[in-house]
Amino acid sequence: MNKKENFENIIKKKLEGYQPQPPADLWDRLEYRLENNKNLGWKQYVRYAAAFLLLIASAWGGYEFIYKNAVHEEVAYEAEHFAKPESLDPITLSESIRPEIHKKPARQVPEKTAPIYEDDPDLLIAEEDIEGIEKEDFYIKEKQQNDTITEPADEPLQQIDFIEPTYADYQKIEVGEVSIHRDEPSIDDMLASVELVGDGVFDDHAEYTSPWTLYVNASPQYAFRINSSNPKDLVGAKTILEQNENHLITYNLGLNFKYSLNERIEMESGLSYVRMGQSIRNIRVYNDRQRRPLFGDGSLDFGHPQSVITSMGEISFNDPTLYFDDVHSDRVKMRRGYDDPDNFELREKGDRLNQHLGFIEIPVVLRYNLYDRQTKIQLKGGVGFNYLVTNSVVLKQDGIRNSIGKTALVRNWNVSVSGGVAFLVPVSNNINFHLEPTANMFVTSMTQGKEYNVFPFGLSLSTGISMPL
Template structure:
C-alpha cells in the first residue's frame, strides 16, 4: 500500500513538477489592465481625499466668514452709534456752553483793549483744541458721513461752528491749556447724560436698520428644503470569470426607487452656494436562476434533452454550503441565505469539482435591497437669477449603508432570506446636475433638480465583484429662505 502511494506520488511528481504551459495572451492584458485600474483607484482616492478636504475647507471658510460677519457687524454698529452720538452730544453740550459764552462775551467786551492779545492767544490755543478735540471728532464725523442724514450733517456742522466759538471763549476764560483739556474731558464723559432718550432710541433704530440692510446685501442667506427624489438606477457590474460561472443570472439592468430628504443651503453674496443635508436612497439588484446549469445535475449521467432542461431550468441555482452557511453568487455580491425560501430544496454534491457544491431547487427569484443614508456636499453656481433661477451643481456624496436585505419572490410572496456579504458601509459618489427654482413667495420656492450620480468605487468589497450602479434622480421639493 505504502509502495503504491509512493508510486502514485512519484508518477504525478515526475510528470507535473516542471510542467509548463503558456497562458493565454489575454491574461497579461488583464494584469496590465488591473495595474492601471489600481493606479486609477489611487488617483480616485487622492481625488476623493482632495475633494473632501476642499469641501471641508470651503465649509469651514464659509462658516468662519459668516460667523465673522455676524460678530463684526454688532461691534461696528456700537462704535458707529458712539460716533454718531459724539457730534450730537457735542452739539447739545455746546448749546448750553454757547449760552455761557454769550454771557462771558459780554464781560469780554469790557476788556476790548485785550483783543490783540485774544487773537494772539487764539492762535496759540487753537492747535491744542483742534489736535485734542476736533480732530477725533472730524474723524468720527468722516466715518459716519455715509450713514447720517442730511439733517444730522447740518447739525454736525453747526456743532463745529459752535465748538470753534466755544474754544475762543473758553480760551479766554480758561487761559491754561491743561484746564481746557480737563473741562473737555469732563464734557465727553458726561455726554451720555446730555443726549435725550428719544435721540438715543432713534439712533439705535437707525443702526439696527442699517445692520439689517447690510446683512441682507453682504452676508448671504440660508435656505432649508425638503425633497422627494425618484431615482432610476442603472446597473453597472462585472465579475471574475470564476465567480460569474456559478452566478445567478442578473435579470434586471435598472430599477426605479423613491428617495428623498432634507437639505440645508448657504448662499453667499456672490453666485455660489453650498448645500448639504440628509437623504435616503435605495438600490436593488434582482436575480433569477441559471437555466444552463440544469445539465450539471446530471453530470455523471447522460444530460436530459433540451426540452426537459428548459422545464427544469429553475431547479438549478448554484449555492455553496460552507460552515453551515448557504452562499449564492449574484451580480451584486454573495448572498448569505439565513432561511431557505418556502418553495426551495437544497441538493448537495460534496465531491463536486465546482466550488459551488450545492444546488438550490427552486423557482424563486431573488431581490437584494440596499438602503443608504446620504450626506452630500454640493456646490452650486447661479446661472440665471430671474423669475426662474437656474443653477449648475456638482459635488461629492457620502453614502452610509443602513440596511442590507435579501428577499425571495415566489408564489408564496416576498420572504426575507438573508443579506449580501462584503457590502461597504461607506461609499463615495460624485454628482452633477442642474437645478431650476421658482419663487412662490419671497421666502418659499419650488425646485426641480435632475442629477446624475456615479459611485467612485464598488459598493461591494468582494474582489471578484464590481458593483457600481449609476443613478439618475429628479429631486422635487420646496425650500424656505431666511
C-alpha cells in the same frame, strides 16, 4: 473496569488520528469574516472611540462655526452700515440715530457759546449732539423763514438744558427753512432722511441674510449598475447576470446645509439616505405547504445552505423553509451534503427576488449660480461618501413582502460622484422649491467579489425645499 477503560482509550486513540480536511472554501468564508469582524481586538474599539469623538467634535465645531460666523457677519454688517458717520451726511445720520447704537454722549458745555440774537427773542438756540459725533451746534430759528445764521457773537449764549432728541421728536418738529453754519447739511435733509427710516419701527435685520440655508429633499431614483468584468470572468457571468437582472425605482432622502461662499457659489453638505436595488429574475422559490424546514436538523435557526450569485454580490438566505432553483443558468449554489431537494414535494412560491441596499451618504456638493433672478438655475456637482446601513433581499408574493436574506460581499464604504442642474423657484419670502435632475455614479466597485466589479449609477429627480437659517 478494565473493559470500560479500554472502551474510552480505544475511542480516544481512534479519534486522535481523525483529521478531516475542512471544505476548500472555508478559508474564504473565514477571511471574509475576518475582514468584516467588528470585534477584532482593542484597535477596533479605539477606532470606534476616535470616530465618536470626531463626530462630537465635528458637531460642536460645526455649531460653533455656524453660530459665530452668523454673529460675526451680523456685527460686521452693522459696523459697516451703522457706524458713526464721518460727516453729517443725511443718509448716514438717519441711520446713526438708530436706538440701539444711539448712546448718549458725555455732555459738554462749550466754553464759548453762541450769542443769542438780541433782536430776535424767538430764536431758539439748541445744542445738538448725536451719537458721539463731534459736537455740532445748530442754531434753529423756528417760525422765521429765510433767516440766516451768522457767526456767533462774543456774548455768551443763554444756556439751555439739553434733552437728547428722540426719533419721535424729529418727527414732531415743525421745521421752517433752516440754514446751518459751516455749510453743514440742512436739518431738512436730516429730517427727511430720518423719515426714510420708516414709521419708527426699526428693522435692523431687514437687509441681513444668513449665508446658511437648510435644504430638505426627497427624490425617486432609477438605479442602474455597470458590470465591469475582468479576465477571470471566463464563464461569461456578466452576460448571464445582465440578462436576468432588472433595475428598480428607489429613492433618496436628504437633509443638507448650504453655505454661500459668494454670490455665485454655494457649498452643500449633510446627510442623505440613498436606497438602491435590483430585481433578480428566473430564480424560482418553493416551499413546503406546512412550511417545514427543508434543511438541516429541522430547526428554524439552522441556516440555509443555498446562495444565489448576483452582480451586486452573493445572496445568502435565512429561511430554511425555502428552496431556490435557477431556471435559466447556474446562479444557485448548493453546498455539499444537504438532502436532495428533488425529493421535496414543494409548491412554487414566487420567482422574483428584490435586492435592496441602503447607504448613508455624506455629500459634498458645489453649486454655481447660472441664472440668479427670482427663479434660480444652478449647476451642481460633487462627491459622496456612502456607508452601507441596510441590506435585505425581499421575496414578494401575493402582495406580501418577506425579507428572506441579504447580499454578501458588499463593501461597507463606497465613494460616488454626482452632477446635475437645479431649478429654484420661490414659493414664499424665504422658501424655495427645488427641482434637480441629477445623475450619480459609484466610482469604487460596490462588491468585494473577485470575478467582476460593479459600479452602480442612477438618475434621480430630486425635489425639495430650502430656507435660510
